[in-house]
Amino acid sequence: MKLLITGGAGFIGSNFIHYWLKNHSDDAIVNLDLLTYAGNLENLKDIENQANYKFVKGDICDATLVNELVKDIDLIVHFAAESHVDRSIKNSADFIKTNVEGTRVLLEAAKNNGNIRFHHISTDEVYGSLSLEDPKFNEKTPYDPRSPYSASKASSDHLVRAYYHTHGLPITISNCSNNYGPLQFPEKLIPLFITNLLEGKSVPVYGSGKNIRDWIHVDDHNRGVDFIIRSGKIGETYCLGGNSEYTNLEITKLILELTGNGEDKIAYVGDRLGHDLRYAIDFNKAKNDLGWEPQISFLDGLKSTIKWYTDNQDWWKKLKNN
Numbered sequence: 321m322k323l324l325i326t327g328g329a330g331f332i333g334s335n336f337i338h339y340w341l342k343n344h345s346d347d348a349i350v351n352l353d354l355l356t357y358a359g360n361l362e363n364l365k366d367i368e369n370q371a372n373y374k375f376v377k378g379d380i381c382d383a384t385l386v387n388e389l390v391k392d393i394d395l396i397v398h399f400a401a402e403s404h405v406d407r408s409i410k411n412s413a414d415f416i417k418t419n420v421e422g423t424r425v426l427l428e429a430a431k432n433n434g435n436i437r438f439h440h441i442s443t444d445e446v447y448g449s450l451s452l453e454d455p456k457f458n459e460k461t462p463y464d465p466r467s468p469y470s471a472s473k474a475s476s477d478h479l480v481r482a483y484y485h486t487h488g489l490p491i492t493i494s495n496c497s498n499n500y501g502p503l504q505f506p507e508k509l510i511p512l513f514i515t516n517l518l519e520g521k522s523v524p525v526y527g528s529g530k531n532i533r534d535w536i537h538v539d540d541h542n543r544g545v546d547f548i549i550r551s552g553k554i555g556e557t558y559c560l561g562g563n564s565e566y567t568n569l570e571i572t573k574l575i576l577e578l579t580g581n582g583e584d585k586i587a588y589v590g591d592r593l594g595h596d597l598r599y600a601i602d603f604n605k606a607k608n609d610l611g612w613e614p615q616i617s618f619l620d621g622l623k624s625t626i627k628w629y630t631d632n633q634d635w636w637k638k639l640k641n642n
Contacts, residue, residue: 322348324393326380326426327400329353331504332441332538334363336399339542341367348372350389353400354379357642358505362635380422386429395437395549396430398423401476403443404507405469409593412468419472420479427483438491439549440480444534444559445470446495449596456534456602457495459557466594477557484555492548493557497601501538501621502628506636510622513572514629515636517579527591529569532598536562537621540614544603547612558610561601564618574619578626 323340327333328351337349353359355377367373378385380400390396400422402408402415423440430436447457448464463478465471483489500510513523544560552558566574576585606612629636 321394322350322392324350324352324389324396326352326396326398326422327359329355329359329361329363329375330399331358331501332499332541333399334360334503335501335538336397336542336545337364337373338367339539339546341370341373343546345372349374350393351375352378352380352386352389358403360503360505360639363503381417381425383425383428386425387432390429390433390436393433393436395439396426397439397441397545397549398426399441401441401473403469405445405467406592408467408469408472412472415468415472420475423476423479427479427489431483431487431489435487435489438480438483438489439545440477440491440493441545442477442493442495443470443473444495444497444561444599444601445596446474446477447599450598450600452532452598454598456561456600457559458602459495459559459605466596481555490554492552492554494545494548494560495557495601496541496544496560497534497536497562497599499538499541500535501625502632504538506640509568509571510575510625511629511636513575514579514626515640517575517581517585518630518633522585522587523572523575524587524589525568525572526589526595529567529572529588530597531568531595532565532600533568534561534600535564535566535571535618535621536560536601536614537616540616543615544606544612547606547610551610553609558606559601559603560606560612561603562614562618563603564614565598565600566618574622575626578623
């Protein structure tokens with residue numbers, strides 16, 4: 321197959337490209353990325369000269385470029401998105417443009433070039449916020465986005481489904497929980513805390529740190545996407561979770577312990593506006609229908625992530641100093 325990967329220079333997308341070329345070496349990949357602040361070609365330096373890999377710098381909102389690129393593509397895997405909640409609270413315009421309009425442009429191109437198979441990467445945040453007692457999110461959970469970021473992703477999910485129902489476009493969607501692992505831009509919680517501690521700085525914990533997230537290692541997530549692409553039912557959504565619910569404070573204390581730091585490094589800061597209390601994913605559909613479940617325990621994944629940031633300080637220091 322020949323794949324178009326959007327946002328392939330970002331955290332999850334670049335890990336996906338490495339995963340796919342390792343496990344499907346006969347396939348070819350075109351990586352379309354605008355290289356905004358979170359896109360980094362260093363993430364792909366080791367494969368940049370491979371014959372079955374090509375990078376194109378460009379915007380998914382550029383209909384002329386996108387239409388040209390998809391003419392000989394068999395599969396589009398759509399990672400490209402503005403994804404940082406705090407940034408969406410300060411300025412939502414880029415989120416609407418990239419996440420909604422960019423998705424529409426890609427869907428139109430897929431439709432107009434022979435109904436190309438389309439897999440859309442989404443988030444558990446479209447489902448809103450859970451109480452401590454609520455059951456986990458699943459594929460039938462009503463949408464209830466709470467931030468401009470999650471609202472823009474919910475909009476893109478609805479567009480993808482609309483193209484399936486209206487035009488018969490062969491789509492699948494995955495909604496994943498919080499990803500972590502190597503190559504993650506150091507504004508997100510886990511890499512921010514690890515890199516701050518490596519720099520001798522404190523770690524900023526929102527509010528009381530009681531907000532709960534379900535964490536999935538990026539390799540488990542990308543393996544789940546592979547299962548959906550190969551075995552998922554067209555038109556269906558699959559939730560991919562890590563079965564690892566922790567409060568932000570529990571995560572913080574675990575990182576402190578694993579890096580040999582004390583709780584004096586915690587700096588409590590004002591809470592995020594509209595901060596969702598809890599996310600958690602029920603991935604039984606993916607398990608029962610596809611045979612997928614996460615394989616990397618959170619403790620093992622966190623240890624390997626800390627080691628990666630410790631061993632690759634040149635990579636993240638350039639990003640934090642920009």
